Amino acid sequence: MSSVDTADLVLHSGKIWTGYGNPVAEAISILGNKVLASGSNAGITASVGSDTKVIDLGGRFAMPGLNDAHLHLISTGLLRGKVDATPDAAPTRSALVAALQARAAATPKGEWVTARGFDQTRYPDGLMPTALELDAALPDHPVSVTRACGHVTIVNSLALAQAGIDSATPNPDGGLIGRENGQLTGMLAENAQNLVYDVQPTPPLAQLIDAIEAGGHHLLQFGITSCMDAAVGQVDGMTEIEAYRQAERSGRLPVRVWATLLGDPGSSIVESCHAMGLVTGHGSDMFRIGGVKIFTDGSAGGRTAWMRQPYVGQPDNVGIQMLSDAQLFELVDRYAALGYTLVCHGIGDAAIDQLVRAYELVRAANPKHTSRHRIEHCGYVDDALNQRMLKAGVLPAPQQAFIYDFGDAYVSVLGPQRGLGSYPIGTWDRLGMKPSTGSDSPVCSPNPFPDLYAMLTRKTYKGTVMDASEILTPEQALRAYTENGAYSQSAESVKGRLEPGMLADIAVFSNDLLSAAPEKILRETRCEMTILDGRIVYDRG
Structure with a gap:
């Protein structure tokens, strides 16, 4: 066997899920930072050379590293204070x-x-x-x-x-x-x-870099190797971009980041980033510029999400509309023309309708437009909104951790008819809309097990079932956490599956996420090891 075929790292004797629809493998080999091959123990251990690092999984479950498709990494790191x-x-x-x-x-x-x-x-x-x-x-x-x-x-x-x-x-x-x-x-x-x-002390640059590093190491402990930072610029504008660049250069960026730029009027960093050539797709596999975030409403639990119908017990409250149609449409059109994907916050059905109309205008103006615009959270939709999103190529980017943590609150503020149907990931999956998932940390913990539990059961922490028709199979749930997250970042050709030539980002868990009971996943499962770029970056043992 030539040295080219000799692996740098081999994991064997496990249950390795390499991606949706693929057979479960026993072993996987890695060369550099890429997957070399996967298959049987016998087939893969043949690539072991004198310098190959070999890890016996001992029957443990391994899969592509998780992609938390919407969180706030800097804010997660700053929570310590x-x-x-x-x-x-x-x-x-x-x-x-x-x-x-x-x-x-x-x-x-x-x-x-x-x-x-x-x-x-x-x-x-x-x-x-x-x-x-x-x-x-x-x-x-x-x-x-x-x-x-x-x-x-x-x-x-x-x-x-x-x-x-x-x-x-x-x-x-x-x-x-x-x-x-x-x-x-x-x-x-x-x-x-x-x-x-605006009158609170702003963390200095050094503290922002510390937060990136601390937040990233926290994610690695859960098997999360990629994330989207959902509003870069919210804490201290362009200083956050500099913090990320310094963190990457100095080896202090622990996870892959798809950076969403804050684009709200009065606090936008988009123009400054564009002047530096920082448009969607610019960067490396560790730090890449993603889309532009505009807020269109608030949160359902806080009764500020913009709804078509009022909140229970508050007949005059339909939430908060952040921008007029004219303001939003102008911003979306301008940012799209500058080369940015739009990844705008919309939770209530009125806010989502406003966003879909904005995206439809962009699509109509340029039918060849290929950006994968997203609606972050996308809490409350109906069949008509889903069909319009599908036609316009708009991706829902929900957080199923919300179902576990806040589902009962949604029922209390919206009533059962609207509340139980919150964040309908099963519907989106059946429609082929490639829904991703995540935590919105620090809104919820980045711990993936409540999120997975919610996708498998639609149960809240209290045990309320939030519309069982939206339950996913284990493979569908894992696809949302990996491949669909990569797709939403236009990165499905390099990550989200463990196939030859793709990035060697791997999470090893103590229980088989394809077959373990949901309660066991929620309460007993731990991340045992995290591999990023072919390197072991977290080892619980």
């Missing part, structure tokens, strides 16, 4: 307040105390925190507590004062300042959050 307000850490408002007070006790007076992750629908009384509550508990620190969805923040009076917000401050475009009986409640929704974010 915030108080954990998630339901597991703070199941009640009083527990949240106690955690904030503990942080305040270790923070000099006058400095910010920030938290992320609360979900008021999990509290026994279902109520959000208020400025009055935070004032009483933390009188000496400006405080901001961001909801899990990232679309609502509660602040105290010191924070409002620093931001220059009083009872006479008008709602900003695409934002809402909470008021009751003429008094501020401390609630800031959508663009109104920026009034407070």
Whole structure:
């Protein structure tokens, strides 16, 4: 055997899923950073040479590295500096307040105390925190507590004062300042959050690089080798692009990133990136410029997603429309003409309809247009919207972790008829729309097992079944997490399957994800090893 045929790395004696429709292999060989071959133990171990690293999988399950097709990597890394307000850490408002007070006790007076992750629908009384509550508990620190969805923040009076917000401050475009009986409640929704974010300390470049590295290593522990960073520029504009470039150059970028550029009016980094030649497709297999993100509405759980029909118990509330048709259509047309794929946020059916109309105009103006425009989240659709998306080549980019974490909240704010049909991934799969999946971390944990569990069962953390007709088979679920994510990034020719010549990104798990019971996947499965570019980058053992 020639040295060209000798593998650098061989994994054998496992159950290796190489991609949808392929037979399960026993072994796989890698040369450099590419897959050489897969097949039987006997066929693959023939490529073992004196310098080949050999790993006995001992019957464990291996598959293409997961692709979290929508998360916020920098924000995930920055979470370490915030108080954990998630339901597991703070199941009640009083527990949240106690955690904030503990942080305040270790923070000099006058400095910010920030938290992320609360979900008021999990509290026994279902109520959000208020400025009055935070004032009483933390009188000496400006405080901001961001909801899990990232679309609502509660602040105290010191924070409002620093931001220059009083009872006479008008709602900003695409934002809402909470008021009751003429008094501020401390609630800031959508663009109104920026009034407070703008006066909080901005992390320096070095901290952003640290966050990229920390967030990436966190993903590797779950077998995630690729991700989309869903709004680069949201924390500190072009400094984030520089952070990514320095992280890649210095070997501190642990995972492959498809970088989505923030394109909202007033905070867009698209023009600056375009001037540098950073358009969709530019870059390397580790860091590539993806699409442009525009926000069109908020979140369903926060009652700010833009719906055609009002929320339960709030007949005047259909959510928040961020942009007029004219504004959105102009932005989409301009960014598409500059060479960008559009990957815009739309959750409510009214927002999705607005986005589909914008994409249809781009397609009509140039029928040869080949960009794979996406709708991020894409929570609430009907048959007509799905058919229009299919015709226009628009891809849904949902997060099935939302079903597990927030499904019960959707039913409570939208009612059973709309709520149970949230994020219909089974329908999209049957229509051939190649739905991807992910976590939207730090909205949800990047832990893939609740996401997989939701795809296999449509169950929430409480056990509510969110329309069983949307259940996927194990192979369909794994395809959403790998190949479909790659397709949504126009990268299906290089990753998402373990076939000869494709990137050697591999995740090894403790249980067989094709045959294990969903409960076992959720509660007992661990990532044992992660391989990226043919190198072992995480080993639990």
